[in-house]
Amino acid sequence: MLELRKDLFADERDDNLKEIGKGTQRQDMLGHVTGTSPYFDDHKLQGMLHLKVVRSAHSHARLRRIDTSEAERSQGVRRVIRASDVPRNLNTLLSLINFGKDDEPSLAVDKVRYKGEPIVAIVADSPREAFEAIAKVKIDYEVLPAVFDVEDALKPGAPVVNEVYPKNTFTYHETYDRQQLRFGDADRALATADHVLEQRYQMSPIEHAPTETNGSIAAPDTNGRYIVYTSTQALFFSVDTCAKILDVPSNTFHFIGGTVGGGFGGKVDTLTEPLCILGAMLTGRPVRYVFGREEEMQYGPPRGAERIYIKDGVMRDGRVVARKVRAYFDSGAYTRLSSYAAVKCAAHLPGPYTIPNVHGDVYCVFTNRTPATAMRGFGVTAMDFAIECQMDKLAHLVGMDPMEFRILNAYRDGDMKAHRREAKNTALIECVQVAAEKAKWPLREDFKRMSSRKDGGGARAAVTPTPRETQAPPTALSQQRTTYDRAPAATREPPPPPPPSSPPPSSPPPRPSAPSHGAIRFSSVFGTRRR
């Protein structure tokens, strides 16, 4: 046994760990207030060159010809980097965990799939000279029809955004065009519910807008290695991504980062490092590649847009008995992390509520928009926005107080969640009670007395059999007017069903037997796996 010699620094450590309620200073505060915290761009290197990229002027176009001859002769240009210079010019971020197919080049090869996609990189003595050379690159585009709407992208005959995924949807488990959640019999429960409410929700893409734009500086080091100063939020992820794209061992790089001028998820995509390092490799000089503000706002990846249709069945007494959701996550032109976002959408669509019949279809869709990425609860945020708006509308529909309505439907310890996991350590009821108290929101006595620890389980833990699905496309969901709508909205076409191309799952997943520890591992990405 290793003995921990706590006596050695006894006066320097406090094992009480009673930190809550006290202020604790950040370890980087002194650097911040003196302006000495080392952000990636705060490194002045001798003979540093500047890299800028030529970006696509079109959202979807074939590249007929790229002429860089004049740019190569432009004053101050040290190197023009073309797609053929990138050792492995196809990658997907989550390939590092073996999830998804390589679908995105560092520099576009035969076509561009979103406006602003990098095509050629210029390395020059100064930013000005790089900008001047960019203007001299001649690109002959054949503009292709573009698709910007997730539902349009799923219509038959829609333009194929990314040939790696010809149906414009990410492929899960090498088979499925969507994430599915099936629990109970939602259609039957909807047919017998007292009220049914169908609504459409959507959220726009959101830019992270970090004050420090994305960027990196790469410099040849001794022993053939490269020092890379980077704004990345995901340093080791970025090291491995660069090693893969540049086809060298990861110990070729010495990444220095960790001081990030605002990330919020927008600095996990390894946007600048591969080309920056390649520039240093090809010129033998330090190279800096930093996004300008317009680049950051226009072409930096945003939180992905989502469109969500919810159809809920509710009884007069306020119990939500069925929920049917169809959601579309807009990945943009490439996967990045959106495949995972759709998994999270599926995980969150029942909300923290016990609903005995849940049916969810979530699609990760490719469109000719800027690729989306991580941002603070991506995949969850829009779904929670939608389901909580829906809960307010349902409460209104049955004439219940919205707080009490949530308490009534909240999951309790022992309940079976739609993912076939028993609810444990639940606390929504208590959260709502405290929130109501703080907001001086009146709750009736019986709702004040309800508890997450009481009255759960039993019948609420039952799993209703899920019927086998036929090939018939699921019924389209639509928007229904509620008292929340201000004026009669223009009737919207219900979404068309996606092409019935992928086979439905053969049978609902069986209820897992009592977990024998270590035998079965569940991953939100890979699903249940046997070790």
Next chain:
Amino acid sequence: MPVTVKTFTSSHDAAAALSSDRSARYLGGGTLVMRALNEGDISISTIVRASDHAMTRIDASGSRITLGAGVTFARILAERDLAFLHGPARSIGGPAVRNMGTVGGNLFAPVPYGDFTVAMLALDAMVSVQGGLGGREIPIDEFLQSRDRQTGTLVLAISFAKPGSTDAFRYRKIARIKPKGGAVITLAAHLPLNGGRIVGARVALGSMAPTPIRARAAERALEGRALDTSTISAAAAAAVEGTSPGDNALASAWYRREIVGVHLKRLLSGQE
């Protein structure tokens, strides 16, 4: 081509340099030209500057006010005689931008900027310019209509009659962020009263077209009338006429058209 900086002591020489070189831009406070260079605008390869003191002069003593093109918004805010312009000046940028941005540069600021120019348009200002062929005074409406072709001329100053009363000039900027933010729309009105009736009404709008424009239909609804509820309603209803707003990140064209009458009504009726 690298950027060349040419500095002149006389505005005449600066104007000559500006008009003889298509790639030349005049550097005032830097908030437009340096921004363009930072974003990689290679169409600018000459920067022209003038250290002519006349261009930073404020003459606010008489009934006609003259502001040198190089006068900053911070200097307007420091001038007691220009109290009626403190609202427009304060509505621009944060303190640093107000220490840098100039009255002359504001004439060229694209949507959603150029708020001060909206005030100047309502005050029927004259723009004094120096071109390759000599100096002249241009009414601000005319200047703005031909703004794209004015980059080769040097703005020296802007002048206008001081409003007769504090109530005669009104200004309102609608922004999503307070105290600082780009304009959703900007409104300014000059409503001189003569015997209780408005004579020479001018209403100017920002972000309702590519350049600040006059709301001529609203002006007609105000002209010769008392500023009462029915006049205000008629002017508000006419506010959107002749406008051509665009979409940007701050608001859609539709939204701008929807709110312009509402805010004109509030401006005219003195509501907050």
Next chain:
Amino acid sequence: MAKTALQFLHNGRDVAIFVDGGTNLLVALRELIGDMTPKFGCGQGGCGTCSVLIDGELHLSCLTLAETVAGRSVETLDGIKNGPNLHPLQRAFADNFAAQCGYCTPGMLMAAKALLDRNPQPSRAEVVEAISGNICRCTGYEPIINAVLAAASGGRARA
């Protein structure tokens, strides 16, 4: 490229550099002088993180043509400490947890200093106005406002 000689006071110290035509003050400070305290955030006048004082007045260094500061005094965050001791504003920012990612902090401190140099006892509204050109994307404005107010009253108490 033709270079222009430029001499000015950088945090009270005489400096002389050669700049390319069109170089902005931010690049001159960072790349030619090596003062990394002003940051690049937007290059457009939108974020304020490059704020410096020129002859005591708050300016955006990214929108300032470097050669316009010839013979003038430029003050950055690097110059506000008194030897090893933090400036009262720096101390107040630290004590009030007024920095998260830290990237806006240099500009916030310079904007706050510009305010307190002219108005040692500002109101809360005046503080808000003074930092209105500076964006904190981590949205920590309240601690920043509190820090400036604390520095103002602390400074008076000691004076």
